[in-house]
Amino acid sequence: MPSMLTYISRRLLFSIPVILVASFLLFWMVRSTFDPCVKMRASKDVEAVTRCETRLHLDDPIPTQYLGWASDAAHGDLGESSRTNEEVSAMVPRALWYTVQLIFWGVLISAFAAVALGVYSALKQYSVLDYTFTGASFVGLAMPPFWFGLMAIELLAIMPKQWLGLDEPLFYFVGLHSGAEKGFGADYARHLVLPVMTLTVQIIASWSRFQRSSMLDVMSADYVRTARAKGVPRRDVVVHHALRNALVPLVTVMALDIGALFGGLIITETIFSIPGMGQLFVRSLQAGDAEVLVVWTVVTAGFIVVFNLLADVLYGLMDPRVRVT
Amino acid sequence: MSDAVVSAEPMLEVSGLTVDFLTDDGLLHAVDHVTFGIARGETVGIVGESGSGKSVMSMAIMGLLPKSARVTGSVKFRGQELLGASERDLQRIRGSEIAMVFQDALASLNPVHTVGAQVAEAVAIHQELKGSELRNAAIALLDVVGIANPSARFEQYPHEFSGGMRQRAMIAMAIANDPAVLIADEPTTALDVTIQAQVLEVLERIQQRTSTSIMLITHDLGVVAGVADSVMVMYAGSQVERGSVEEIFYESRHPYTKGLLASLPRMDRRVDKSDRLHQIEGQPPSLVFLPTGCAFHPRCPFAETPGACDGEVPALQVVGDGHYSACHFPDRIGSDEGMKS
Numbered sequence: 001m002p003s004m005l006t007y008i009s010r011r012l013l014f015s016i017p018v019i020l021v022a023s024f025l026l027f028w029m030v031r032s033t034f035d036p037c038v039k040m041r042a043s044k045d046v047e048a049v050t051r052c053e054t055r056l057h058l059d060d061p062i063p064t065q066y067l068g069w070a071s072d073a074a075h076g077d078l079g080e081s082s083r084t085n086e087e088v089s090a091m092v093p094r095a096l097w098y099t100v101q102l103i104f105w106g107v108l109i110s111a112f113a114a115v116a117l118g119v120y121s122a123l124k125q126y127s128v129l130d131y132t133f134t135g136a137s138f139v140g141l142a143m144p145p146f147w148f149g150l151m152a153i154e155l156l157a158i159m160p161k162q163w164l165g166l167d168e169p170l171f172y173f174v175g176l177h178s179g180a181e182k183g184f185g186a187d188y189a190r191h192l193v194l195p196v197m198t199l200t201v202q203i204i205a206s207w208s209r210f211q212r213s214s215m216l217d218v219m220s221a222d223y224v225r226t227a228r229a230k231g232v233p234r235r236d237v238v239v240h241h242a243l244r245n246a247l248v249p250l251v252t253v254m255a256l257d258i259g260a261l262f263g264g265l266i267i268t269e270t271i272f273s274i275p276g277m278g279q280l281f282v283r284s285l286q287a288g289d290a291e292v293l294v295v296w297t298v299v300t301a302g303f304i305v306v307f308n309l310l311a312d313v314l315y316g317l318m319d320p321r322v323r324v325t
Numbered sequence: 326m327s328d329a330v331v332s333a334e335p336m337l338e339v340s341g342l343t344v345d346f347l348t349d350d351g352l353l354h355a356v357d358h359v360t361f362g363i364a365r366g367e368t369v370g371i372v373g374e375s376g377s378g379k380s381v382m383s384m385a386i387m388g389l390l391p392k393s394a395r396v397t398g399s400v401k402f403r404g405q406e407l408l409g410a411s412e413r414d415l416q417r418i419r420g421s422e423i424a425m426v427f428q429d430a431l432a433s434l435n436p437v438h439t440v441g442a443q444v445a446e447a448v449a450i451h452q453e454l455k456g457s458e459l460r461n462a463a464i465a466l467l468d469v470v471g472i473a474n475p476s477a478r479f480e481q482y483p484h485e486f487s488g489g490m491r492q493r494a495m496i497a498m499a500i501a502n503d504p505a506v507l508i509a510d511e512p513t514t515a516l517d518v519t520i521q522a523q524v525l526e527v528l529e530r531i532q533q534r535t536s537t538s539i540m541l542i543t544h545d546l547g548v549v550a551g552v553a554d555s556v557m558v559m560y561a562g563s564q565v566e567r568g569s570v571e572e573i574f575y576e577s578r579h580p581y582t583k584g585l586l587a588s589l590p591r592m593d594r595r596v597d598k599s600d601r602l603h604q605i606e607g608q609p610p611s612l613v614f615l616p617t618g619c620a621f622h623p624r625c626p627f628a629e630t631p632g633a634c635d636g637e638v639p640a641l642q643v644v645g646d647g648h649y650s651a652c653h654f655p656d657r658i659g660s661d662e663g664m665k666s
Contacts (some may be wrong), residue, residue: 006469021443055613079607092400113377147399173522208581221432222427222429222433223433223434223435223436224426224431224434225389225427225433226425226434226435226495227435227446228388228389228419229387229419229420229425229427230414230419230420230424230446230447231416231417231418231419231420231450232420232499233444233449233450234412241435241438244435244437244438245435245437255629318437319436319437320436320437320482320484321436321482
């Protein structure tokens with residue numbers, strides 16, 4: 001499919017200037033708001049302050065500073081955290097890995113649950129279960145995640161532990177592993193349940209509503225009627241003709257939503273003490289850690305751009321009519 | 326399509342077919358006691374304006390109406406009752422014995438599957454064909470309906486086809502299993518006249534090949550005159566006249582049919598600029614609040630009101646050999662008297 005390749009490469013080219021402009025604006029805003037050498041100044045060590053200022057070219061205009069920063073970044077040097085004195089290039093990927101795990105499981109579960117609920121509701125429109133799901137999704141959308149997270153800890157971890165007289169709760173609510181545990185085994189799963197649940201409630205609620213309405217649209221489309229007139233069994237009509245079309249808009253919305261999640265799990269990560277991107281952002285902000293904040297905002301913006309690109313590409317892959325334009 | 330073999334064996338027998346929808350305003354009578362039959366190889370034209378129940382009737386025959394529709398009466402295919410038949414039986418008949426061609430081919434073809442895949446699907450549901458055999462069968466069908474370069478076209482999507490080509494692809498899907506009955510719901514409406522003629526020619530060729538019975542739903546009397554053997558005229562969900570093409574066009578015994586025919590632009594009649602085309606005064610009635618008596622009486626130039634016309638629903642009566650009219654005074658109609666206003 002040469003048309004698909006041109007389509008993808010064109011979209012890729014478009015996203016490069018977007019990332020460059022975004023990184024410059026973000027750099028500018030963070031540098032104008034925070035002083036990267038604030039810690040040195042507090043120490044009253046004049047020499048250290050001068051060294052810091054020279055290293056970061058703080059006397060130069062912002063564009064020159066940006067060029068210096070971008071060239072260092074291109075060589076793998078993202079600076080040093082003023083909070084922990086650690087390399088930013090080590091901190092951000094570590095935090096990102098935690099967030100990626102949450103997003104991966106959360107999105108996987110949400111996608112399946114939302115499609116299943118949405119398709120069922122659309123096929124059995126105005127049935128008791130359809131109304132139940134509708135009501136539940138309104139509750140899910142309206143419920144603040146911090147409240148849901150805390151209630152989940154209380155109801156699913158602490159109270160069962162007391163009632164059943166267990167030594168350990170069924171589901172943990174601190175971090176993703178206990179003690180020296182590693183890997184993706186039972187311990188990992190018991191840590192994941194509550195944060196992933198907290199993360200998915202709102203996502204499932206909104207995606208399933210979206211899937212329901214797009215499925216309803218498609219079920220009354222003429223081509224679904226054609227398929228039925230051909231004698232296609234109902235199951236195949238639903239999956240092959242209706243769902244295949246109804247997924248096109250949902251996949252786009254999913255990709256855009258996932259892109260925004262990379263910076264947006266602050267509450268879930270805080271409740272469950274998971275050292276991901278959200279937590280890194282809050283801590284760096286509180287400490288005025290300019291070097292981390294620049295990289296954090298640029299990386300988050302980068303994910304939004306990448307997932308927008310992904311949404312475009314998936315749309316093109318799923319709907320042959322889009323490729324032409 | 327007079328060249329085709331018309332035998333007396335009834336393929337499809339519809340009797341007393343009634344379709345009601347419950348709406349917020351009350352019961353909507355979309356189709357009211359329609360009775361007709363189609364013989365093997367026959368082409369029946371179903372004529373009527375938008376909202377006269379033509380399409381709903383064809384959907385009722387296929388069993389494709391939503392559950393909210395109340396369908397009563399009888400639809401028999403080769404003697405087998407279709408109303409109330411199991412979904413499984415209907416699935417077997419749909420597409421293989423009774424197939425349908427829809428009006429808007431762009432909307433009626435699935436945009437995300439190739440045309441070839443959709444034609445092949447129609448074959449695969451009812452025949453045990455797989456792989457290259459299936460592909461060849463689908464390509465052969467595209468060839469039959471006159472799509473040039475069918476193996477390349479097989480890979481293309483509906484949006485890459487022109488309007489006429491899409492309608493041909495729809496026909497290819499419908500004839501995939503040599504159906505006994507083909508219901509064509511306004512198959513030429515969105516096409517320009519040349520393409521219209523080509524599509525009708527394709528239908529005609531297929532009928533000659535397989536003696537398919539065709540139910541041609543249209544509001545275009547010109548199309549009916551060209552291809553149909555017999556005609557049924559519908560108004561407000563009821564059939565108002567039925568008969569052979571000749572009788573309907575030259576010996577019409579119903580004022581609505583007369584009015585429709587008089588509204589046709591004529592090439593053989595000289596008109597000056599002040600001369601306007603004939604029109605039937607008034608609007609079609611609401612199917613929820615039908616007029617009492619004959620549904621057409623408020624617009625009928627022959628109506629006797631008060632009297633039989635607004636008092637009693639006219640029954641379909643014999644007015645000639647195989648010619649029926651649902652008019653209280655079929656004998657008054659026949660001259661052009663009353664048609665000029």
